[in-house]
Amino acid sequence: MTAGPLTDAERIAxxxxxxxxxxxxxxxxxxxxxxxxxxxxxxxxxxxxxxGAVPSPPSRDxxxxxxxxxxxxxxRLILTGEPGFPPLLAALDPPPPLIWAMGDAALLARPGxxxxxxxxxxxxGQRFARSLALELGRAGHLIVSGLARGIDGAAHEGALETGxxxxxxxxxxDIYPPxxxxxxxxxxERGVIVSESPPxxxxxxxDFPRRNRLISGLSLAIVVVEAELKSxxxxxxxxxxxxxxxxxxxxxxxxDPRARGTNDLIRQGAAVCEGADDVLRVLESLGGLREPTRxxxxxxxxxxxxxxxxxxxxxxxxPTPVSPDDLVRASGAPAPAVFAAVVELSLAGRxxxxxxxxxxxx
Amino acid sequence: MTAGPLTDAERIAxxxxxxxxxxxxxxxxxxxxxxxxxxxxxxxxxxxxxxGAVPSPPSRDxxxxxxxxxxxxxxRLILTGEPGFPPLLAALDPPPPLIWAMGDAALLARPGxxxxxxxxxxxxGQRFARSLALELGRAGHLIVSGLARGIDGAAHEGALETGxxxxxxxxxxDIYPPxxxxxxxxxxERGVIVSESPPxxxxxxxDFPRRNRLISGLSLAIVVVEAELKSxxxxxxxxxxxxxxxxxxxxxxxxDPRARGTNDLIRQGAAVCEGADDVLRVLESLGGLREPTRxxxxxxxxxxxxxxxxxxxxxxxxPTPVSPDDLVRASGAPAPAVFAAVVELSLAGRxxxxxxxxxxxx
Numbered sequence: 001m002t003a004g005p006l007t008d009a010e011r012i013a014x015x016x017x018x019x020x021x022x023x024x025x026x027x028x029x030x031x032x033x034x035x036x037x038x039x040x041x042x043x044x045x046x047x048x049x050x051x052g053a054v055p056s057p058p059s060r061d062x063x064x065x066x067x068x069x070x071x072x073x074x075x076r077l078i079l080t081g082e083p084g085f086p087p088l089l090a091a092l093d094p095p096p097p098l099i100w101a102m103g104d105a106a107l108l109a110r111p112g113x114x115x116x117x118x119x120x121x122x123x124x125g126q127r128f129a130r131s132l133a134l135e136l137g138r139a140g141h142l143i144v145s146g147l148a149r150g151i152d153g154a155a156h157e158g159a160l161e162t163g164x165x166x167x168x169x170x171x172x173x174d175i176y177p178p179x180x181x182x183x184x185x186x187x188x189e190r191g192v193i194v195s196e197s198p199p200x201x202x203x204x205x206x207d208f209p210r211r212n213r214l215i216s217g218l219s220l221a222i223v224v225v226e227a228e229l230k231s232x233x234x235x236x237x238x239x240x241x242x243x244x245x246x247x248x249x250x251x252x253x254x255x256d257p258r259a260r261g262t263n264d265l266i267r268q269g270a271a272v273c274e275g276a277d278d279v280l281r282v283l284e285s286l287g288g289l290r291e292p293t294r295x296x297x298x299x300x301x302x303x304x305x306x307x308x309x310x311x312x313x314x315x316x317x318x319p320t321p322v323s324p325d326d327l328v329r330a331s332g333a334p335a336p337a338v339f340a341a342v343v344e345l346s347l348a349g350r351x352x353x354x355x356x357x358x359x360x361x362x
Numbered sequence: 363m364t365a366g367p368l369t370d371a372e373r374i375a376x377x378x379x380x381x382x383x384x385x386x387x388x389x390x391x392x393x394x395x396x397x398x399x400x401x402x403x404x405x406x407x408x409x410x411x412x413x414g415a416v417p418s419p420p421s422r423d424x425x426x427x428x429x430x431x432x433x434x435x436x437x438r439l440i441l442t443g444e445p446g447f448p449p450l451l452a453a454l455d456p457p458p459p460l461i462w463a464m465g466d467a468a469l470l471a472r473p474g475x476x477x478x479x480x481x482x483x484x485x486x487g488q489r490f491a492r493s494l495a496l497e498l499g500r501a502g503h504l505i506v507s508g509l510a511r512g513i514d515g516a517a518h519e520g521a522l523e524t525g526x527x528x529x530x531x532x533x534x535x536d537i538y539p540p541x542x543x544x545x546x547x548x549x550x551e552r553g554v555i556v557s558e559s560p561p562x563x564x565x566x567x568x569d570f571p572r573r574n575r576l577i578s579g580l581s582l583a584i585v586v587v588e589a590e591l592k593s594x595x596x597x598x599x600x601x602x603x604x605x606x607x608x609x610x611x612x613x614x615x616x617x618d619p620r621a622r623g624t625n626d627l628i629r630q631g632a633a634v635c636e637g638a639d640d641v642l643r644v645l646e647s648l649g650g651l652r653e654p655t656r657x658x659x660x661x662x663x664x665x666x667x668x669x670x671x672x673x674x675x676x677x678x679x680x681p682t683p684v685s686p687d688d689l690v691r692a693s694g695a696p697a698p699a700v701f702a703a704v705v706e707l708s709l710a711g712r713x714x715x716x717x718x719x720x721x722x723x724x
Contacts, residue, residue: 251613254636267634274616
């Protein structure tokens with residue numbers, strides 16, 4: 001990633017590249033490393049796609065409309081590598097290309113603690129989340145959550161006075177759920193609202209994986225308060241673990257379905273959380289950030305896959321996800337070239353990265 | 363321990379030795395190994411005590427009264443090393459010298475699963491214990507508990523049809539609590555009631571540590587269903603861990619004080635138990651019994667401490683418990699001789715073994 005301030009042209013190019021169909025964080029990160037700038041990457045796009053449709057970047061007008069929408073809301077665009085980009089997000093592999101922040105963006109310099117859980121939460125669970133956030137906030141910690149009904153909303157409320165980050169799937173101006181309109185406004189005033197989406201984007205189901213990854217990415221530790229099996233909070237917890245962040249879960253009775261997910265996390269090794277002390281103890285035990293457990297398989301950015309390798313990799317893909325290691329082993333080619341080939345295939349819509357970094361047909 | 367059937371005289375001598383003041387399981391085990399028989403150990407007692415009162419074994423009449431009481435109740439005395447002594451108890455270090463069993467003593471050949479918990483248990487907790495015992499019983503497992511109010515009683519009830527062991531602090535004929543009189547009778551009929559105490563002994567507070575050690579000792583795994591911090595069930599769980607047995611705990615809400623103890627066990631490494639499947643999974647993972655974690659510091663049974671070593675060890679003791687290793691290190695003497703000296707001091711009431719094997723002044 002280039003150091004120093006970005007030119008306006010490069011900022012706009014990066015926003016365009018990030019908004020280009022088929023360009024996810026993995027491809028964005030790779031293209032920037034490979035071509036040195038988003039401007040160069042945008043130019044190179046057509047020749048990277050040998051078969052399939054070349055993805056078309058949005059027009060400059062569309063990008064200007066996004067920038068205008070942000071300005072109207074008083075939101076700030078922060079690109080990876082720019083000052084103000086949250087250090088914990090920058091440590092991700094790959095980092096999100098950009099965030100929009102509405103409110104006190106300075107809060108994002110502090111490491112957060114994610115407090116997440118069920119939307120249909122019990123009164124006791126919400127009270128627990130609120131007081132946990134309050135105590136952690138008083139202990140100097142930033143509380144990160146997703147502004148959803150239930151546990152998320154309670155966590156934000158508990159931390160309104162001390163600092164809280166609401167991470168949205170929609171744009172920072174997208175108020176959802178409607179009953180959190182006032183909470184949204186108060187966080188925009190006293191805390192900060194963050195999203196990867198364009199500021200006026202309405203949240204859709206497909207936005208939530210990236211939002212969950214942002215919640216865990218902004219946090220040193222994630223506390224799951226109530227969660228059924230197969231719920232979104234468990235996905236956030238899994239992402240946190242993959243990102244090398246701590247996971248805590250609040251235990252509950254086996255007779256309470258909302259404790260199934262948290263008890264299962266504990267069974268899988270999450271720390272038991274009965275209150276702020278447990279979180280503080282886990283944080284104390286951290287000797288700084290751990291590396292993400294999913295290691296990159298990058299390499300020299302100049303790796304240029306030839307047509308043969310690209311088609312060989314394409315043939316190895318199927319709807320069943322495979323790991324990068326599998327592809328390297330099966331192809332016998334060097335990892336960086338295999339990686340570049342997968343990115344090129346993903347640009348053409350012929351491959352897709354799953355949230356866990358595994359690869360399927362597009 | 364001698365092999366083969368015991369003579370009547372040796373059986374009575376063992377019962378006398380076991381009932382001698384200051385002779386706990388550690389001293390019993392040591393004296394039997396050192397002198398080859400309880401008859402010889404009883405004879406040697408006076409010369410083992412150089413300072414302090416020689417403990418006097420109960421009269422033969424008193425022993426006969428204990429045997430008569432057992433006979434009246436239809437209970438059976440089973441000494442360590444005799445056929446019918448539960449294999450899991452025999453594996454303890456040291457094993458209890460004897461048990462009384464009333465009911466179907468053949469059940470004791472099977473390894474048990476302990477289900478224990480709070481006396482003042484919630485209705486949900488009792489329901490959970492009952493159905494856990496029922497399911498584990500149907501899966502072929504023997505359920506061990508302490509016949510106390512609350513969780514213990516519920517566990518026995520759930521396993522009445524399939525096999526259950528009630529371990530008492532008082533004698534096998536001591537009905538406590540009174541509201542469990544019918545349960546006591548039903549277990550004596552269909553299951554088995556076990557105790558280290560004389561059959562008509564009324565339970566006292568000091569009997570419960572040995573009763574708890576028997577519950578965990580009869581069990582491959584202990585499940586703690588509800589427990590406050592510092593409760594007896596946690597002691598049973600700790601003993602189980604020291605004995606190399608598995609510990610599971612049922613999680614609960616941090617807002618429920620009866621989950622404090624179980625959540626804390628999980629924090630310390632106990633397996634999460636949400637139902638019978640969790641227990642069965644843990645049992646499957648066992649490759650047979652593990653060795654107790656507290657290793658003996660025995661040695662050649664002929665080790666004879668001299669006066670100087672005995673007094674040196676006595677001087678090293680205080681009300682603060684020390685480990686055997688500490689004493690060996692501080693004295694510089696060989697472990698078997700130090701061990702023999704501690705046993706002799708304990709017979710004179712000048713040393714005492716704690717439940718964890720550590721040693722204090724008597």
